[in-house]
Amino acid sequence: MNSKNLGLNTICTHVGEVEDKQFKGAISPLYMSSSYAFEDVEVKRYPRYFNTPNQQALCKKIAMLEKSENALIFGSGMAAVSTTMLALLHKGDHVVLPQTLYGGTYNFVVEEFHKFGIEYSFAEGFSEADFAEKIQSNTKVIFVETPSNPLMRITDLEMIARLAKNHGLVSMIDNTFATPINQTPADYGIDIMIHSATKYMGGHSDICAGAVAASEEHIKTIWNLAKNLGGSLSDYAVWLLERSMKTMAIRVKAQNKNAKKVAKWLEKHALVNKVYYPGLKTHPEYAIAKKQMRGYTGMLSFEINESYDVQGFLRSLQMIKPSMSLAGVESTILSPAKTSHGLLSPEDRIKQNISDGLLRLSVGIEDIEDIKADLEQAFKAILKLKK
Template sequence: MKSKKIGVNTICTHVGEVKDTQFQGAISPLFMSSSYQYDGVDVKRYPRYFNTPNQEALCKKVAALENAEAGLIFGSGMAAVSTTMLAFLHKGDHVVLQKTLYGGTYNFVVEEFHKFGIEYTFTNGFSRNDFTSAIQDNTKVIFIETPSNPLMLITDLEMITSIAKDRGLITMIDNTFASPINQNPIDFGIDICIHSATKYMGGHSDICAGAVAASQEHIDTIWNIAKNLGGSLSDHTIWLLERSMKTMALRVKAQNKNAKKLAKWLDAHDLIQKVYYPGLKNHPDHNVAKKQMRGYTGMLSFELIESINANDFMKALKLIKQSMSLAGVESTILSPAETSHALLSAEERKKQGISDGLLRFSVGIEEPKDLIEDIEQALASVVKKELV
């Protein structure tokens, strides 16, 4: 595997800065222009071409964090996912997709691919045979997501790479839940790494963005369609994202630590039926996660015992916010059935193992004892209410 020449905190802080050559400021200046001179210049800049000064600089940071040659920044995670897939899949092609995917990605595939004449197969499981048996003569891409959303299932990256390389297939991964701090799929041979930069890269629940990292050749292919689809990001948001990413390693490591403590505590609690967290030794994919991840993320999911109403529990929380999205510095909780996977039918959710009582918990940077106390008081409140 590759090794970074400089440390991850140094990459987060310094790589991809725009130099302030006029005033020598300590941070990147913001270039808000949407119109640039085109005659007599080395680069003809235009926001939709992903090449404004702030766009270009931040792409370097994303690439460096994923040990890639190049990167692109998009207006959302789904813009990154959809544009990347359509760059490599054309009429008559086929893609193999992991059984469990983010609901938005799943919905994009089942609602849009038939319009483009693109065929697809979702695997039955996560084994080598599950993937190889889904491959057809016209397969061009394997798309995975690990850890998965929301069940935190782990797909073996080296296995996927070996399957794809033998057949000349392109591999893509949604690496959002892990973040570049915990996992670098390109080091394991994955071709294209995709992120909802809204999440751990942004980290403060105040921006929406997407990112892709890959070889320069693959990025060029993605750019050719990206400039036509128009999923670029405003330079002001680019600047905010670059600012946020400076602390990403610090934030994510704190969230990893908190989530592991909370997962162990929840796993031992009498009122918790099941906990989904790859950092637990009883997780079915723990050994695979240990092999390919440096940290187990700040994300986990759990199910309460059947007698406790999940919505009543969430409403009783005082510190942990019942909120959409994830990976902010503040802890949040939600029902996947009502949010991230609401676009799926009840039958589709059942196939993916997502029950109505499943709760996804994005652990923040608060003191873990305060989070534990909040969960305890919410459980006590709901149990008391049910006994009345």
């Protein structure tokens, strides 16, 4: 097969497999060894060096999906984010990021960067001017997250790549919410793609992992630090992740379809003040999302009128699970103010427009009528509570 012309489902299923040369099994064998020979071998393998057979094979799949030369797998999304940033930023350097940012990334920046002498600025909007005005003489990186967590704001990737190249900067994106199924930032000139592979890549709420895809040059730079920080992933988790990614394209497309229907339904609901979903024509960056995304993701957020019992709504759900993470085959929901952005101060949450009534819904693959029915019975429950 010509790997350059493979479809997404074929890449997910076949690229990055470890060939079972001994028994000819249909799936990748699992190599659990933490100790490999160093004499008379082409590769001196060690798990912390990210080069065991299962690690290297999975990286091929991720790199091809992201249209990159290479990739690395980490023990968590934040291990991928922190290692990549610290590998590209040094004392005296500066990075530009969006104000609306995943709470873990935001907390990492504001809590840790000053210890390394790294400076940062947050763009207050999403236009080219918003990012450009924050660029300084010592800026080295522009980091974006699109769709953003949890308000689903969209950043124009072509604009970010152009801005970065015009100023000699490295562009990075957290591509977790979109996945390479819905969006391939390399098509628009973005240099480095980062994922919490815990989410859609894993897809079954049973793996914690992270990933970075980029050019060989950038991956070498990141690897030089990664091997010292030791954020590698166990081979069993790598094997599980490779298995899970075989169905990623199918799962994500089903979740996209369900999420768009739920978003349209919620937009008309009397108890909902606002719905945040890039696939809605009312979304402020709908035109950009339509241009650069093949699907609009299975994630959405919505605000319940705070005169109602938001926690009562969560407790009333019967099928949809109030749960900390996202992107599993099952629908889950959480309050960003209490979980993903709980590390932020109330003032910082206000800056990001994260209210106590905001709920983030990860739409699963259940039948759409069952998802809507569970939401509706929870809405009815809080109506009764108010009476």
